[in-house]
Amino acid sequence: MSLVLGIDTANDVRVGLARDGQVLVSLAVEDRRSHAELLLPLVRQAATEAGISLAELSDVVVGAGPGPFTGLRVGVAAAMTLAEVLGLDVKGVCSLDPIALAWADRGDAPAEFVVVSDARRKEVYWARYTADGARVEGPLVTAPDQVPGLPLAGPGATLTGRAGSGPDVLDAAAMAAAIDRLAEVGTEPLYLRRPDAEVPTTRKSTLLQPRIGMMGPR
Amino acid sequence: MGVGSVTAPLILGIESSCDETGIGIVRGRELLANEVASSVAEHVRFGGVVPEVASRAHLEALVPTLRRACEVADIDLNELDGIAVTAGPGLMGALVVGLTAAKALAVALNKPLYGVNHLIGHVAVDLLDHGPLPQPCAALLVSGGHTSLLHVRDITGDITEIGATIDDAAGEAYDKVARVLGLSYPGGPVIDQLAQSGNPKAIAFPRGLTAGKDQAKHRFNYSFSGLKTSVSRWVETERLAGREVPAADVAASFQEAVADVLTAKAVDACQYLGVDTLLLGGGVAANSRLRELLAERTAAAGITLRRPRPGLCTDNGAMIAVLGAEVVSAGRRPSALEIGADSGMPISTVLA
Numbered sequence: 072m073s074l075v076l077g078i079d080t081a082n083d084v085r086v087g088l089a090r091d092g093q094v095l096v097s098l099a100v101e102d103r104r105s106h107a108e109l110l111l112p113l114v115r116q117a118a119t120e121a122g123i124s125l126a127e128l129s130d131v132v133v134g135a136g137p138g139p140f141t142g143l144r145v146g147v148a149a150a151m152t153l154a155e156v157l158g159l160d161v162k163g164v165c166s167l168d169p170i171a172l173a174w175a176d177r178g179d180a181p182a183e184f185v186v187v188s189d190a191r192r193k194e195v196y197w198a199r200y201t202a203d204g205a206r207v208e209g210p211l212v213t214a215p216d217q218v219p220g221l222p223l224a225g226p227g228a229t230l231t232g233r234a235g236s237g238p239d240v241l242d243a244a245a246m247a248a249a250i251d252r253l254a255e256v257g258t259e260p261l262y263l264r265r266p267d268a269e270v271p272t273t274r275k276s277t278l279l280q281p282r283i284g285m286m287g288p289r
Numbered sequence: 290m291g292v293g294s295v296t297a298p299l300i301l302g303i304e305s306s307c308d309e310t311g312i313g314i315v316r317g318r319e320l321l322a323n324e325v326a327s328s329v330a331e332h333v334r335f336g337g338v339v340p341e342v343a344s345r346a347h348l349e350a351l352v353p354t355l356r357r358a359c360e361v362a363d364i365d366l367n368e369l370d371g372i373a374v375t376a377g378p379g380l381m382g383a384l385v386v387g388l389t390a391a392k393a394l395a396v397a398l399n400k401p402l403y404g405v406n407h408l409i410g411h412v413a414v415d416l417l418d419h420g421p422l423p424q425p426c427a428a429l430l431v432s433g434g435h436t437s438l439l440h441v442r443d444i445t446g447d448i449t450e451i452g453a454t455i456d457d458a459a460g461e462a463y464d465k466v467a468r469v470l471g472l473s474y475p476g477g478p479v480i481d482q483l484a485q486s487g488n489p490k491a492i493a494f495p496r497g498l499t500a501g502k503d504q505a506k507h508r509f510n511y512s513f514s515g516l517k518t519s520v521s522r523w524v525e526t527e528r529l530a531g532r533e534v535p536a537a538d539v540a541a542s543f544q545e546a547v548a549d550v551l552t553a554k555a556v557d558a559c560q561y562l563g564v565d566t567l568l569l570g571g572g573v574a575a576n577s578r579l580r581e582l583l584a585e586r587t588a589a590a591g592i593t594l595r596r597p598r599p600g601l602c603t604d605n606g607a608m609i610a611v612l613g614a615e616v617v618s619a620g621r622r623p624s625a626l627e628i629g630a631d632s633g634m635p636i637s638t639v640l641a
């Protein structure tokens with residue numbers, strides 16, 4: 072018996088529940104700026120709609136990205152905390168994988184395809200898959216014109232200038248239902264980018280600036 | 290509600306506004322656990338807190354810190370009366386990690402959520418050491434991120450900021466001066482140490498916003514940007530002249546300038562407000578010269594000085610938990626589960 076909570080905040084806010092591989096409820100708010108506000112109310116709503124108590128959960132599966140960092144961490148922090156308090160197993164998956172698996176399960180996936188999401192700063196996150204939904208390259212972050220010329224899926228497909236033909240968003244309940252078929256990537260977010268920070272090297276001279284209001288040595 | 294009272298609320302507090310991940314657990318004003326994981330070492334090579342580095346570290350430290358706090362407090366989480374969390378002010382990316390964890394706890398355990406103001410937590414934490422706070426009182430908060438003078442009439446709902454820094458926080462000036470002197474980050478402890486062997490009167494560095502013309506607009510405000518620049522110019526001039534920089538004298542003279550202006554305005558504020566108690570909080574409250582000079586000047590003015598033990602002055606979860614406990618004891622309503630983090634949360638907002 073399994074009762075799985077699925078959470079993904081790599082793009083917008085998505086929550087789903089599945090029991091023994093069957094979808095119970097899938098909720099999403101298409102807001103990419105308010106993850107911290109929206110996620111837990113959505114978890115509570117999903118439990119209410121499915122008529123379950125969170126205490127009954129057996130597992131939580133969370134999209135570990137890639138995605139914009141602040142929103143991404145909201146999903147992972149929630150999943151890890153719920154797992155800790157409720158004694159659940161937590162599984163982190165690449166947020167592009169459930170979209171690929173959904174295309175494979177739909178039965179019309181091409182031999183090879185790419186799932187794309189928005190990385191902002193004029194870049195995209197993407198990974199390449201085979202028809203069965205197995206990831207064979209990525210995830211990577213590149214300029215949109217670096218994405219392979221294969222059929223596309225995912226919320227960032229159109230950023231390449233081409234239309235997507237596969238599923239465009241992640242369904243969190245389908246992700247929860249497919250937990251055993253998704254590859255584990257751990258719960259450390261797939262950042263792909265290093266933090267923007269510079270190690271100070273040369274000391275800026277303060278003497279080159281006008282000496283207004285300076286009290287010199289006495 | 291006092292220590293040991295059976296009705297004192299059992300509160301877990303989460304702090305993640307800057308570079309410390311803190312989880313504290315209190316029963317009323319009794320401290321049960323205070324576990325802190327700091328990412329300060331990861332910021333050293335950058336010479337200051339890098340928000341993204343801090344945010345990543347919070348996520349990593351979250352569950353281990355929570356686990357340790359629960360072990361130390363030895364309580365059943367189901368017995369909690371509420372979850373308190375820093376809702377602001379602070380670094381947005383850092384705040385949302387703690388806020389999300391708090392919401393997850395609140396939902397999983399079906400407990401009320403209290404999103405509280407970090408700065409007021411720095412005041413509240415003293416209740417753990419010294420019991421009820423005489424109200425009204427004044428509070429001076431000094432740290433890497435804040436320099437504020439507060440008028441505290443009710444810690445759970447009526448606080449005004451009567452003065453603050455108009456540019457850098459005092460702690461930032463310490464970091465900058467440490468860098469100029471080739472010392473390590475963070476600057477507070479190393480400068481304090483070096484200043485012990487220096488002459489505080491060696492160099493007359495400026496005291497920001499203390500001139501007569503500043504009294505009207507900036508009587509209780511601080512400015513450390515001019516002091517910081519003055520120190521770097523002085524040091525650079527000496528170096529260009531080929532003289533050896535007397536680092537201990539620079540550190541002592543700089544520290545004296547900071548302590549002088551912080552304490553003078555704090556005492557002036559107490560007299561202006563007609564309060565007889567001053568509370569010193571924040572990470573820089575551990576500074577030896579600031580403590581010494583403030584003790585001297587408050588004693589001379591007949592003002593009682595309160596200061597939490599140094600371990601509670603820096604950012605931690607216990608300060609958030611005890612503020613949460615005060616808020617619960619005062620019968621204030623919980624926060625909505627939909628609250629967001631507020632990086633610029635005003636001091637007038639105790640509870641989101």
Ligand SMILES: [Zn+2]
Nearest residue numbers: 407411432604
């Ligand atoms: Zn602080």
